[in-house]
Amino acid sequence: MAVGPTTRRRQLGADLRRLRESKGMTLEEAGARVGISKATLSRYETKEGSVKWPAVDALCREYGASDAERLALVDLAKGARIQGWWRSLADPIPESMNLMLTLEDEVVREDHYACMYVPGLLQTRPYAEAVHRASEVQCPEREVQHMVDIRMKRQELLDRDEPPHIWCVIDEAALRRRVGGRDVMQDQLRHLLTMSRLPHITVQVLPFSAGAHAAAVGSFVVLRGPASDLDVVYVDLLGGGLFMEKQGELERYRLAFEYLSAQALDLESSAEIIHRISKEL
16 A cells, blocks of 8 residues: 555654654754754654654754665655645535544554444445434535535545455444434445455444443544554544544554454354344334
8 A cells, every 4th residue: 555645744753753762862952953943843753744854854864864764754754745635625624534534545454443323434425414414413414415525535445456454343233223214224234235245344243232342432443554653543522533642542442442343243144134134124
């Protein structure tokens, strides 16, 4: 999978911090040597905002990086300036969605736990419209359609030559919740079954019979980058979402997903229960 600008930016920040710490320098000391402030260097390392490649080049020289590593990091700094397709959209999008699109454009795998609705990447358009109308009750129809257009555009990553692996553990409640009416829900379940047969999509159902489980907090996604230190967790919240990338948080959610997958039905049994719920509607 090609490495995109956000992955480049996050990798650059992690590498700059590693090099500085290996030399035993503080942010203030390193910044002073190349003529940038402590606050600016901190932003470089925490992957926030833009970065100037000449400053990266100078930092690498101060840190004693090899020529190959210095040139690689300068290349990362230059590549981090490229923007994704969604930046050109005429209508604005929520900040949390903007970040999700940025990260999702570059993942190699996504682990979804869904307790309320079918994951967005596997939703049909009528189902997605019903979800947005219910969630954004005060939004005009034009805004609902705009958000659904973005969701449908997101799904194009599943058709790439090298798509990310999408692993979904879906609570039985999400499959039985009749979103949009009988016909919409039946079509959604049929679509879910069709998508689950693709080699890069794994769908497991967490049945009611599993009882208490590891994700009582609600739905979440672990977005996995090319390296584990580039992973991010997204947790659904009312009115938006929360992104987390501290190591302890990542480990907690990675482990929770492993437990959920272990408690869920196997692939064949999951397909059977989805088919049975569809017939019961």
